[in-house]
Amino acid sequence: MDKKKALSEQSRGLARIRYTRRLFLAIIFAFLPFTGVTMAYIRRSGQWAALAIPLTLFGLGMVLQYILQHRRCPRCGEFFFLQKMTAETYQPGSAWSFPPQKKCQHCGLMLYR
Numbered sequence: 462m463d464k465k466k467a468l469s470e471q472s473r474g475l476a477r478i479r480y481t482r483r484l485f486l487a488i489i490f491a492f493l494p495f496t497g498v499t500m501a502y503i504r505r506s507g508q509w510a511a512l513a514i515p516l517t518l519f520g521l522g523m524v525l526q527y528i529l530q531h532r533r534c535p536r537c538g539e540f541f542f543l544q545k546m547t548a549e550t551y552q553p554g555s556a557w558s559f560p561p562q563k564k565c566q567h568c569g570l571m572l573y574r
């Protein structure tokens with residue numbers, strides 16, 4: 462019974478991470494097309510206020526990345542997307558898995574089964 466409860470809590474935590482990760486990836490892939498369409502619109506109409514759309518997307522992506530970075534693995538409790546930094550594993554710019562990986566960077570728990 463207790464194990465079942467822990468498992469359902471784990472799958473809830475994974476579902477939350479999946480949702481945020483999917484949203485983040487959608488924004489990344491949508492950013493360039495949105496920016497292209499907006500720039501074409503600005504070129505035709507001269508209305509620079511439309512630039513707010515890609516800027517908002519960018520801001521939203523930054524906020525989502527911040528949220529993703531602080532998501533914790535429901536099994537081991539460590540940060541899901543951050544690798545553990547040791548003197549042996551350190552590489553500049555490698556601490557945050559980008560694009561966000563499909564498994565926990567500590568215990569290997571998979572997002573999708």
Ligand SMILES: [Zn+2]
Nearest residue numbers: 534537565568
């Ligand atoms: Zn983990």
